[in-house]
Amino acid sequence: MEELLFDLGFVLTHYNYWMFVVLMMTGLYITVSYGNLVKKIVGLNIFQTAVFLFYVSTGKIVGGTAPILTDDPAAVYSNPLPHVLILTAIVVGIATTALALALVVRIRETYGTVEEDEIIALEHEMDAAIGVER
Amino acid sequence: MSAGLVGIAVIDILLFLFLVLIAIAIARLRNLFAIAMLAGVFSLLSAGLFVTLDAMDVAFTEAAVGAGISTVLMLGTLALTVREEKPVTHSPFLPLLVCAITGAALIYGTLDMPPFGAADNPVQTHVAPYYLEQTPVEIGIPNAVAAVLASYRGFDTLGEVVVVFTAAIAVLLLLGGGGRSGRHGKVAGERKKD
Numbered sequence: 001m002e003e004l005l006f007d008l009g010f011v012l013t014h015y016n017y018w019m020f021v022v023l024m025m026t027g028l029y030i031t032v033s034y035g036n037l038v039k040k041i042v043g044l045n046i047f048q049t050a051v052f053l054f055y056v057s058t059g060k061i062v063g064g065t066a067p068i069l070t071d072d073p074a075a076v077y078s079n080p081l082p083h084v085l086i087l088t089a090i091v092v093g094i095a096t097t098a099l100a101l102a103l104v105v106r107i108r109e110t111y112g113t114v115e116e117d118e119i120i121a122l123e124h125e126m127d128a129a130i131g132v133e134r
Numbered sequence: 135m136s137a138g139l140v141g142i143a144v145i146d147i148l149l150f151l152f153l154v155l156i157a158i159a160i161a162r163l164r165n166l167f168a169i170a171m172l173a174g175v176f177s178l179l180s181a182g183l184f185v186t187l188d189a190m191d192v193a194f195t196e197a198a199v200g201a202g203i204s205t206v207l208m209l210g211t212l213a214l215t216v217r218e219e220k221p222v223t224h225s226p227f228l229p230l231l232v233c234a235i236t237g238a239a240l241i242y243g244t245l246d247m248p249p250f251g252a253a254d255n256p257v258q259t260h261v262a263p264y265y266l267e268q269t270p271v272e273i274g275i276p277n278a279v280a281a282v283l284a285s286y287r288g289f290d291t292l293g294e295v296v297v298v299f300t301a302a303i304a305v306l307l308l309l310g311g312g313g314r315s316g317r318h319g320k321v322a323g324e325r326k327k328d
Contacts, residue, residue, distance in 0.1 A: 012139045013249030018241055019150045025237040026157040033229035036219040038166050038211060042173045045204065046157050049180045049196075056189045061258065062139055062251030066188045067278040069270055076253065078188035079262040080278040084287060086192050087279070088294045094199045094207075095301035101211040102308040108215040115220050 016057050024050035035116035037104045041097060048093050052086045059083065139251060142186060149183045164219040170208040177201040191279045 027050060030043025059079030067080035104114055111119050156176045160169050177200025184193035248255040265282050273281040283291055 010249075012143060013251065014244055014247065015143065016146060016250050017244035017247055019146070021237050021240045021244065023150070023153055023157065024240070025233040026154060026161070028236065029229055029233045030157070030161050032232065033226050034161070034219070034222060036166070038208070038215065039160075039169060039219055042160055042169055042208070045173060045200075046160070046176065049177065049200070052192070052196075053180060053183055053187070056184060056187045056192055057250060058255070058257050059189075059262075060187045060251050061253050062142065064188060064253075066190045067266065068190070069266070069276045069278060077266050077278065079258055080265055080282050081262055082257070083189045083192050083279045084282045084290070086189070087195050087283060088290055090192070090195050090199055091294055092297050094203055095298045097204060098207055099301045099304050099308075101207050102305040104211055105214045106308050114215050117223065118220075 017054065020050045020054040020057070023053070035118075037107065037114045037116065038101075040116075041100050041104070044100075045093070045097060048089075052089060055089075056082050056086050142251070145186050146183065149179055149186070152179050153183070164221070166212050166217055166219055167209075169219075170205055170212060173208060174201045174205040177204065191277075191283075 024047050027043045027045070027047030030046065031040050034040060034043070059082035061076055061078050064076040064078045067077040067083070069075075069077070107119065108114050111122050113119060113122075153176060156172050156179070160172050160176070163169055163172070177196055180200070181193040181197040184190075184196055248257075265278055265286060269275065269278045269281040273285050275281055
């Protein structure tokens with residue numbers, strides 16, 4: 001194992017952080033690269049889920065079990081605190097997603113589109129119209 | 135220890151590959167209905183990943199909220215707006231560059247992280263042992279997550295309820311209370327389009 005180009009033990013204990021970074025960046029890419037507002041929200045949700053996975057993975061103990069206490073005195077439990085914080089974050093996340101989707105519905109009612117570049121073009125038109133009136 | 139790590143790694147990497155494939159499919163698809171469905175699948179698979187990380191309660195919540203409620207909200211939005219995304223006109227290189235640099239910085243940051251799954255990580259040595267030891271004594275239920283959620287950190291949960299309440303009020307104001315001005319705005323928007 002020592003002759004390998006990389007330290008396998010190091011990779012095995014860090015690869016999961018890298019997985020979540022890759023997922024997070026996929027979500028970020030979807031959010032910044034596409035103009036459709038609904039798709040942006042899906043991208044944000046992917047980003048958010050990657051953060052949750054990263055956070056929960058810090059509390060994991062290899063060989064441990066879920067923190068539901070048993071009578072076995074030798075049992076090792078994973079850390080319950082990250083789980084609690086992420087439970088709260090998931091519920092807050094769905095609340096903000098609902099708010100964002102409601103905003104998308106209102107934007108569609110006002111501008112007739114949910115594409116970012118079309119909304120910006122309409123905004124410029126409206127600004128120009130107001131400027132002419134003044 | 136190492137055998138346990140390899141076992142976890144196989145399942146983890148398999149689930150992760152599925153998640154990345156779904157995320158890429160979401161990026162490439164233009165049909166928003168398919169995107170909403172894939173987002174639900176993504177949540178369900180991430181719930182599987184939570185199970186491998188010993189977070190049963192989080193997995194339940196993610197499956198119910200992420201795959202259930204979130205998909206319903208998304209479909210409701212699609213019914214009120216559009217079904218199809220318009221093609222992207224600008225080049226994807228700048229966003230790709232930004233994501234690559236951010237990702238590289240984050241991975242550089244993880245090199246200093248404590249090893250995954252070790253029992254003596256800093257995160258395991260502060261309040262967690264107290265919660266695990268005192269939950270049967272002080273709270274009297276076997277589920278340590280529920281004990282921390284509802285009792286030890288009950289104020290967090292109160293704050294969460296306040297956030298959900300605020301979001302619910304805001305959604306009602308946006309969709310219900312603003313109905314008249316919304317229709318007025320829509321007329322203005324349509325006129326602008328013509």
